[in-house]
Amino acid sequence: MAVVEIHPQRIAGNWKSGVALDFHTTSSTPIGHNEYGHMQFDTVRPEIAELLYQLKYRSDQNAAKSIIDTAVDFLGPRRSKFDLIIPVPPSTQRAIQPVLVLATGIGKALSVPVLSCVTATRPTTQLKGVTDPEERKALIDGLYIVDKAETRGKHILLFDDLFRSGATMNAITDLLLGTGRAGTVRALTITRTRSNQ
Numbered sequence: 001m002a003v004v005e006i007h008p009q010r011i012a013g014n015w016k017s018g019v020a021l022d023f024h025t026t027s028s029t030p031i032g033h034n035e036y037g038h039m040q041f042d043t044v045r046p047e048i049a050e051l052l053y054q055l056k057y058r059s060d061q062n063a064a065k066s067i068i069d070t071a072v073d074f075l076g077p078r079r080s081k082f083d084l085i086i087p088v089p090p091s092t093q094r095a096i097q098p099v100l101v102l103a104t105g106i107g108k109a110l111s112v113p114v115l116s117c118v119t120a121t122r123p124t125t126q127l128k129g130v131t132d133p134e135e136r137k138a139l140i141d142g143l144y145i146v147d148k149a150e151t152r153g154k155h156i157l158l159f160d161d162l163f164r165s166g167a168t169m170n171a172i173t174d175l176l177l178g179t180g181r182a183g184t185v186r187a188l189t190i191t192r193t194r195s196n197q
Contacts, residue, residue, distance in 0.1 A: 002066040003073045004047040009192055013166045014173040018187035020163050021074060022046040023194060049191045052161055056098045064098075067190060068105035075110060075157075075188070082157040082186055085114045086176070088168060089144070099161045102190065106159070117150040118172055136167045144175055151180035158185055163192040 011018040026044040034040050045053060051067050054060040087103035100116070107114035120143055156176055158169060169187055176182040 002069045004051070004066050004070050006048055006070060006074065007046065008074065011163050011166065011187060011189065011192055013187060014170045014177070015158065015185045015187040018163075018169075018189075019074075020189045020192035021071065022048050022191055024049050024162060024191040025194065046191075052098065052190050055096075055101070056094075056161065059096055061096065061101070064101050064105060067102055068109060071102070071106050071188070071190070072109040075106065079110055079112070081184075082155045083112065084151070084154045085112050085157045085159055086118055086151075086172075087114065087116060088158065088160040088172060089116070089118060089120050091168075099159065102161060103159045112157075115150050117147040118144050118175065119146075121145055133165070133167070136165060140167055140171045144172055146172075146175050146180040148180045151176055151182045153181065153183050155184045156182050156186070158187045160187075160189045161191070163187075163189040 006021045007023070009020045009023065011020050023046055026046055028041045028043045031040050031042045048067060048070055051063040054063040055067065085103055085107045087099045090097045090099055103114045106112075122143065158172060158176070160169060163169065169189075173185045173187070176185050
């Protein structure tokens with residue numbers, strides 16, 4: 001197993017318990033503007049966050065193995081607490097969807113079914129640039145539906161690659177516990193931002 005060092009962080013939300021395996025960045029220092037007038041940053045990331053960056057933005061599929069191995073190492077002792085992994089539906093169209101690649105790999109290694117039974121009812125707006133909590137809530141309201149036949153009574157691990165404000169994961173958790181009639185929902189993300197914006 002290619003396990004990397006992590007610093008698990010508790011993430012609060014409507015779920016029973018939640019963890020991000022590490023921070024998304026260690027530091028980000030402005031280093032000046034590029035030729036297009038955009039501020040550039042010298043960003044330092046924890047090892048697992050750097051792997052996620054390589055997978056997500058450089059389409060480096062080799063990075064996925066160490067992320068999966070590390071998540072499996074962390075989840076192994078907690079395996080009895082969930083019987084289904086549900087990935088958060090991706091908000092951006094990519095040739096390779098990191099959240100699905102990682103969820104599938106983790107599920108396979110732990111012998112846990114991975115179901116994409118939460119789906120979006122309309123194109124998902126990127127929430128990254130929306131910092132107003134009420135505006136975020138309005139964008140998410142009614143955005144997701146669940147196939148309750150797949151989730152009724154299940155103990156679910158809700159999985160995403162990045163935790164920012166928690167708005168999306170909270171909305172999906174409420175949906176799973178409400179309409180989906182899930183027994184419990186726990187949350188796991190690979191990284192979390194330092195602020196909830």
